[in-house]
Amino acid sequence: MRYANVGTGVGGAVARIAAGRLMGAERGSAAEGQLLAEALGNLKGPLMKVAQLLATIPDALPSAYAAELAQLQSQAPAMGWAFVRRRMAAELGAEWRALFADFSHEAAHAASLGQVHRARAHDGRDLACKLQYPDMDSAVEADLKQLNIIFAVQRRMSPAIDTSEIGEEIAARLREELDYFREAKHISLYREILKEHPTIHVPQVDKELSTRRLITMGWLEGRKLLEFKEHDLETRNLLARHLFEAWWMPFCGHGVIHGDPHLGNYSASLDQTGRPHGLNLLDYGCIRIFPPRFVEGVVDLYRGLLANDRARIVHAYEIWGFQGLSNELIDILNIWARFIYGPLMEDRVRAIADGVSPAEYGRKQAFTVHRALKEKGPVKVPREFVFMDRAAIGLGGVFIHLRAELNFYRLFNEALEGFTVDGVAARQKAALVAAGLTSSFPSG
Incomplete structure (x- = not known):
């Protein structure tokens, strides 16, 4: 029922936006963004993830829409x-309780899917049992239909970006998130990739206590990262450096990324x-x-921007799709690329939003890209770009919260040391086999 209500709410918001325009209201105004946000605000489910994702892609939605949607929370009320x-x-069956020595009645955390x-x-052993909410398959499909309505609003705005592949990528990833068997393999994949890192911790899955909609893993004791926001710079930098290494x-x-790097997905382990x-x-x-060649494109774009090598930059965009x-x-895409890569291009200690207030982080570049694409576009965004861009912005947001000051150039080049496409391909294949992931790349 709540999904039907949201569908009505979104449709009603679109109708009110259209009516407002007949009366001369400004296209993409803050008032329109607020209408859409209010229509979505009662749904604390997968669509909130989508809304927050779209808020990070320049011109995927009008800036006023993005500003409103970015404030929506994906936190859901816990099941009783x-x-x-x-x-x-x-x-796990009627006698499930006997499988545990203890099981907390209260949820330690409630999110959009479980x-x-x-x-x-x-x-x-202390365990974390992640239990999916009921009927989430149908909930996700309902939300994806609402996503099509949101994109329809944008199409009426004479869009500068073709959002077709954005929608396909989001749909494929959301459907994957429903499969906890796959998530268990993702955990095994990260255990394999990070097995040599002494201070980045990945849980161990208990396969006997896991199903497609329940995943049981070892409990990792720690404290929320925001609890260290006011600690000394050395502490904040230590956490930020670990985050950088865990992602890059x-x-x-x-060729593997965590596509949703926000503060709730990490905690600090203590000595x-x-x-x-x-x-x-x-x-x-x-x-x-990602295919190893996509990683090559990311590296080539970085090195092309560093050397101002136009041919290498163009080749990188072609590799991306x-x-x-x-x-x-x-030239327009380079504006956004230089913003994303900016902290990685200067061999000095700096903050991510160096000389810019956190509230303005990326806003100037997004506005410039938006305006230029309206004149010179449209451009079709390749689906691989969607979560790469979202993750880079999300990671930057965590660094801003921590007020970290690091030499991101050196950290990135340490991660790139010895990089070759063939090396990525060989390591990726070995890690996927070890994790039980038979297909090289995500479905869809």
Whole structure:
């Protein structure tokens, strides 16, 4: 029922936006954005992830829409204990409670697709049980239909960006997130990739207590990263450096990224004195595996921008999947590329939003790109770009929260050390086999 209500709400918002324009209202105005946000605000489900994602892609939605949607929260109200008992019985059988020495009645965390309960195994291990909400398959499909309505609003705005592949990519990744068997393999993949890193921690899945809609893994003890926001710079930098390594090392070495890097997906592990010592990676639903050549494109674009090598830059965009680019469109894309790569191009210690207030981070570049594409576009965004861009922006946002000051150039080039496409391909294949992922790249 709530999805039907949201569909009505979104459709009603579109109708009110159209009526406002007949009366002379400004296209893409803050008032229109607020109407759409209000229509979506009661749905604390997958569509909130989509809304927040779209808010990070320049011109995927009008800036006023993006500003409103970016403020929406993906936190869901937790299922009550009676509901949890029924769901656990559906996944593990009527005697499920006997499989645990202890199982908390209260959720430790509730998110858009499911909630996490702390439990204890009979051998004393602390466990995290991530239980999917009921009927999420139909909920996701309903939300994807609403996504089409949102894109229809944008098409009426004479868009500068062709959003067709954006929609396909989002749909494929959301459907993957529903499969906890796949997420368990993603965890195994990250355990393989990061097995040599001493202070980045990946949980161990308990396969006997996991199903397609329930994943049970070891509990990683830690504290929320925001709790260290006011700590000394050394502590904040330590956490930021671990985050950088946890994100860029898998990509540069294996062509794998975590597509949803926000503060809730990490915690700080502590040493015996209570100080941060390492990083816990907590969620593996949104993992994107890229062809090695795409990684080559990311590296080539970086090196092309550093050397102002036009041919290498164009070749990189072609590898990414951009087609039919004119010189004008390449110049426009470079505005956004220089913003994304900016912290990685200066061999000095700096903040991510160096000299710019966090509230203005990327806004000037997004506005410039938006205006230029309206004149010179449209441009079709390749689907591989969607989560790469979203993840880079999300990671930058975490660094801003931590107020980190690091030499991102050196960190990135350390991650790139010895980079070759063949090396990425070989390491990726070996890690996928070890994790039980038979297909090289995501479905869809």
